[in-house]
Amino acid sequence: MGKPFRNLAGFGKRMEYWVAGLMIKDGLDVYMPLVDDMGIDIVVRREDGTFVEVQVKARSKDVIMSTAASFGPITHEQRNNYYFVFYSERFDMFWIMTSEEFIKESVQKKTGKYIGQRYIQLNGIRKNKKTGEREEHCKPQFEKYIAKDFSRLADRDSVN
Numbered sequence: 001m002g003k004p005f006r007n008l009a010g011f012g013k014r015m016e017y018w019v020a021g022l023m024i025k026d027g028l029d030v031y032m033p034l035v036d037d038m039g040i041d042i043v044v045r046r047e048d049g050t051f052v053e054v055q056v057k058a059r060s061k062d063v064i065m066s067t068a069a070s071f072g073p074i075t076h077e078q079r080n081n082y083y084f085v086f087y088s089e090r091f092d093m094f095w096i097m098t099s100e101e102f103i104k105e106s107v108q109k110k111t112g113k114y115i116g117q118r119y120i121q122l123n124g125i126r127k128n129k130k131t132g133e134r135e136e137h138c139k140p141q142f143e144k145y146i147a148k149d150f151s152r153l154a155d156r157d158s159v160n
Contacts, residue, residue, distance in 0.1 A: 015058035016041045019085060026150045039076070042085075044153045052081045052153055061089040065125070068136045069093070072119030078103055083153060086122060086145075093138065095122055095145040096152045105142070 016032070020042050023030045029045040042054040057071045068090040082099040097105065106118040122142045128135050138146065 016056045058087040069123035070121045073114040073117035094147040096147040
């Protein structure tokens, strides 16, 4: 039997609060809007007084094989001082991208129901040579976005 709907429905909000808590623990000055109608889950105030807006996207460990770090559909156009924090619970891994990087790395649907929306698949799948089992892995082109902390959000030089 699957997880109860309320547990699944609240996953994203729980992840937003968890990520905000980790950012605070990392020493960032964090604010959370009461309404998320602009794709802003977290606002980070930098030491120099500037702000960055953050959208958190998370995938549960319970998603089907090959989708542990697959995100979309996402409606997004280029924004300054805007970051995505992607988290895969199965990988226990964060990726941080600027708006510009996300647009460069994602795929935009050209037809169909989700036309104009973007998708990004940070993971691939391969056969383990020893076990013969299929396993997920971070695609090599996305390893540069893996984040061990949130310093990229605090550093003004990271804004593109």
